[in-house]
Amino acid sequence: MIFDIQPTNSEDYSETYAGLPVAAPPFDEEEPQPDPGAVAWRLSACEGDEFEEISESFDWFFDNVDTEKVKALVIGEWEDCYDTDSAAIIARLAGNADRLPELRSVFLGAMTWEQSEISWIQQSDVTALLEAYPRLERLEVRGGSGLAFPPVRHESLRVLRVETGGLPAEVVRGVGGSDLPALEHLELWFGVEDYGGDSTVNDCDGILSGQRLPSLRYLGLQNSPFADELAAAVAAAPVVARLEALSLSMGSIGNDGAEALLSGQPLTHLRRLDLHHNYLSDAMAERLPAALPGVEVRLDDRRSREDDWRYVAVSE
Incomplete structure (x- = not known):
């Protein structure tokens, strides 16, 4: 689902x-x-x-x-x-x-x-909640400053969402190194280096392999300044074959990333592909949904391609 x-x-x-x-x-x-x-x-x-x-x-x-x-x-x-x-x-x-x-x-x-910019929120090691609550099914966190997520095993978690304007690489690797057999929905907001987002596409290897996420159906690798690179990695990632929905939204994806998605493994099994907040050309915005009949393709909030500077949706 x-x-x-x-x-x-x-x-x-x-x-x-x-x-x-x-x-x-x-x-x-x-x-x-x-x-x-x-x-x-x-x-x-x-x-x-x-x-x-x-x-x-x-x-x-x-x-x-x-x-x-x-x-x-x-x-x-x-x-x-x-x-x-x-x-x-x-x-x-x-x-x-x-x-x-x-x-x-x-x-x-x-x-x-208004209460606090997302990157000002001070977090800590949230895995203590998973250890204390073995039947927890949904954990959502906002704020990446001080956030820690060492690898864990949890049998019941179905939804894990982490909203940040700067996601530490150790958190991404910790999630990828965790055994989460029931997890169906995984969503990470990467953000930018100025606010602690030092992740790279290589930090996502554990997630993209899917080995520890056998039930995953929704994967959101979002708010990323390296969305084109993520798209290229996703295009060959084993986890994609079992997904129902894929989101590379809120980030910097452009024609190169979209081309990588179209040139990689088939995506026609998806129910939804979300690329909103993107830097696609008019031609690519027409080509993507035409190439994926039956897939709900979200391409709204297209950004200007007049210069080389791209920005993510959420940073400070």
């Missing part, structure tokens, strides 16, 4: 997440508290709000909610998120795993650009 996940970095998940309506405590005394398992709980903190520290938000949550029924958590803004990393939040969640036996979905860092 294809998970229909097409968010932007301006989405704060204040209304819905993981198919559930979002509930953001605290509630008015006269407002009935929702069924703990029927909503995604959004925990955040900001100066001037009811909770000025994220620990206070967690305190309220664990004191007032039957957490044994909770299925989804959205962690939004925390105090000084541009100076303070997510390690304490992850430790709090990991240390209370026994109180959240039904937790299946977590978004860590659901902030809009």
Whole structure:
């Protein structure tokens, strides 16, 4: 199946997440508290709000909610998120795993650009969540500064999304070196070197081989300044044969990358090819969908090709 996940970095998940309506405590005394398992709980903190520290938000949550029924958590803004990393939040969640036996979905860092630019969000080693929650099915992270993802094995994870304006190469290699037998949707936003994005196409070898990702159906290698090189690697990658959807969107792909895709292994088995935010010529934009009948080809948000400078959709 294809998970229909097409968010932007301006989405704060204040209304819905993981198919559930979002509930953001605290509630008015006269407002009935929702069924703990029927909503995604959004925990955040900001100066001037009811909770000025994220620990206070967690305190309220664990004191007032039957957490044994909770299925989804959205962690939004925390105090000084541009100076303070997510390690304490992850430790709090990991240390209370026994109180959240039904937790299946977590978004860590659901902030809009008004709250914090994506590359200012300080993250940490997020694999502790996977180790603490062996039944977790969905993990999404926004922000690449300080982000770590050493290789892990996790039997249940189905969706892994990492949104950054600069993705460390070690994270890409860590994901590629992880055994994730249930993973169906993998999405990485690479970003640029100025914000920590030191990845290269070679760092994607473990992912493109597909050896540790037998269930993968959606692959998004997105927001990349080396999208043409990625396209050339994807054109010969073993993992592509099992995909239903492929995205090289939000990046710098141009005619060379599109030509590589058309000249490589067949892509007609795909249901969707997403190349939005691209640098394709008019002729190539016509040629691609004609060469892939039956495939939904997304080519909107085409950029000017008047000069050699190309930019990704999300950086700072």
